[in-house]
Amino acid sequence: MCIVLITTAHPKYALVAIDNRDEYILRPTSRPHWWTAEPESYRAPNGSGNGVNGSAKRHSQGLIEILSSRDLQRAERGTWLGITKGGNFAVLTNYRETDTNNAANPVCGTRSRGGMVTAWLRADPAESTEHFVHRMLEDGGVKGVGGFSLICGKLRKVPGENNIEPLAIISNRCDHAGQVPWICGQRGSVYGLSNAIYLENGDESESSLWPKIRNGKAMLSHAVSRAADEQELVTSLFEILDTDSFPSDHTIDLEEGIPLLKNSIFIPAFGGKEHQQEMCEAQHRGNLKETDHNSPAAETLTIAAPPDEQLNGFQTGLYGTQRQTVILVDWEGNVTYTERALWDDNGNPIPRGHGDETFRFKIEGWEQEVESPK
Template sequence: MCIVLLSTAHPRYALIIIDNRDEYVLRPTTQPYWWTHGPSGNRILSSRDLYRRERGTWMGFNQDGRFAVLTNFRESALDDPDKSLGTVMSRGVIVNEWLGAPPSESLDDFVPRVMTSGTFKGVGGFSLICGDLRGMSEAKGMRAASILSNRCDSVDQVPRICGTRGTTVSLSNTIYSSASTWPKVNLGEELMENTINEAVKQDWDEDTLTENLFSVLDHDTMPRDPDRTLAEFRDLLRTSIFIPPFNNQESQKCMEDAKRRGREENLPQFETAPEDDESKDGDDLEPKEAFLQGAYGTQRQTIILVDWDGNVTYKERALWDAHGNALKRGEADVVKKFHIGDTTN
C-alpha cells in the first residue's frame, strides 16, 4: 500500500514530496520522462503504467508547476456500485485530469467540475492530491492543495492541505479523514519532520537531504515470517512505510519465469516509454497479464524538491527491473531537473 508525504516545513523549499509506490513488482512501468498530453498539449513529467491502455500514472508534474499524486484504497461494491473496485477506467488517468487541464482552469474550478461531471464513476476507491505551484513566492507562500476522493460527495468535503508553512501531512491507502488511524502514516510524518529539522540544523545540501528522505521511505517495520499468509501480509500493510516483497510458492515461480525470460531473450532492463502523445490506444503493447502473480512490495520511490525560485528536482528510484531482478539502491535512479514555466521540457 502506497504512502505519500508532503511538507512545507523546510525554509529553503516551498514543497517537498516523498512517495513509495507499492505494487506488483512485475507491473510494466516506464521510468519518468517528459511526454505530451494529447488533448491539451501540456508537457507532463511522470512514469507511466504500461499494463492499462490509458497509460496512466500515480504521480507527476506538468511544465506549469501543477502536481498530482494518487493513492488507491480497497472497497466493496456493496459500498457503492458507482465507486466499486471493478473498474472500466484506470485510476491512473485521474492524475492526468489535473495535469492535462487547461492553464486557465484553476484548482477552485477543477474540483467542482470533476466532482459533478461523473468522471470518477466506475473507478475504484482513490484519493488524488492535486496542487498548483504557479505564482508562489517565499513572501506569499503557496496555495493549498486539494485531496479529491470518490468518497467525497460535495466540494465542502474536499480537504485542503499544505497552504501554511511548517506543516507535514501524509496519506496512504485510505481516505484522508482516516489517515491518522494508520501507524505508517503517523510514523512517516514523525520521521519526515525529524529529517527536515535535522536538515535545517545541519544545513544539509540537496544531495544529503535527498538521501536522508530516501531513508524515511526505506523505514521497514514488517515482521519477517516466512510462513505468513497473504491475508496476514495485507493486514500488516498499514504498519510499515517500506514494504518488502511478499512471495508465496506461486508468485516465486512467476518471478523466476520472468527473470529467465529476460535473460534468454536479452530483453531491456526497463520497459520502453510509449510514443510521446496520448493518441495511442495501447494496441501496440504486449499483453502483460502475468504480473498480478508475482511478488508484491515497494516498487518505486520518488523524492521531489521545489525551491522558492521554481526549480524542481524530481528523483525516482526503481527497486526492481522489468523482469523482477532486485536492484541496488541508486543503481537505476532517474533525476529530472526543470524550472516551472520552462516550455523547453
C-alpha cells in the same frame, strides 16, 4: 499500499514530497520521462475569468509538457504521480475498500485510477484547481473508477507571501466538493496520505492514524528540521521511504499480508508459493533475453503485447514497493524530481541508486497568481 508524505516546513524548499508506489512488481511500468499531450478543453464557469459565458475554451500555447512514469498495463497509460512544466502536480493513492461486495464502490473500476492523475496533468493550464475539483466530483469525472484519493494543485508561490497555493485532496469516496480538504497553504505543516480517506486535523486523533503515516510524518519533520544540503536531504528522504516494519517472513500469502501494509512505509516484495513461482519464471525469461535492467527508459512506451494481455500482467508475481520518488521545489520554482526504480521489468532487484533518474527544471509561471479556493 502506497504512501505520500508532503511538507512545507523546510526553510529552503517551498514543498518537499516523497512517495512509495506499492504494486505488483511485474506490473509493466515505464521509467520517468517527459511526454506531451494536447490540453483538454473545459467549460469555464460564468464570471470566473477563465472563459466567456461558460463556453468551452482550449489552451492556445500548444502541447503540455508532462514528467511522469506511465502504467503500461492499462490502455489509459495513466500514472500515480506527475508534474507539468507549468506546475500542475498530482499524486494518487488507492482507497482500501473494506466491503469488497459493495457494487456501488467497486475495488476495481472500468476506468483506470491512473487516468485521474493524467486528467489533471492534461488539464488546460487556465483551469483552476477549484474548478477541476468541481468538474471531477460533480460532473461525473470520477465515475467508473476504483476508490482513490488524489492530491492535486498548481505549484505556485503566492505573490508577496512566503506560502504556496494550496493543494486539494479529491476522493471518489466523498459526497461533494465541499468535503474536499485543502493542504499545503501554510508553512510548517506535514501531511501524510495512504490508502484511507484523508481527514483534516481535528477530525481524528494522531494516535488513530495508521502507523506508517504517523511514523512517516515524524521522520519527515525530523529530516527537514536539519536543513541539510540537497544531497544529504535527498539521502535522508530515501531512508524514510526505505523504513521497513514488515514481518521478516516474505512468503506469506497476499491475503495475510494486506492487513499488515498499514504498518510499514516500505513494503518488501512478498507473496505465497504461486506468486513466488511467477516471479522466478519472469526472471528466467529475462535471463534468456539477456535484458540490461539498468538501461533507462528504453521501456518507455514500447511494449510487445497490448495492455491487459501482457505475460507479466497485473496481479502476477510478488507485491511490494516498486518505485520511490522524491520531489523538491525551492522558492525560485526550481524542481528536483528523482525517481528510484527498485526492480527491472523482469522482476530482478536493482541495487539502490542504480535505478535512479533525476530531472531538474523551473516551473513556468511560478509567481503567477492563480485563483484561490473559496
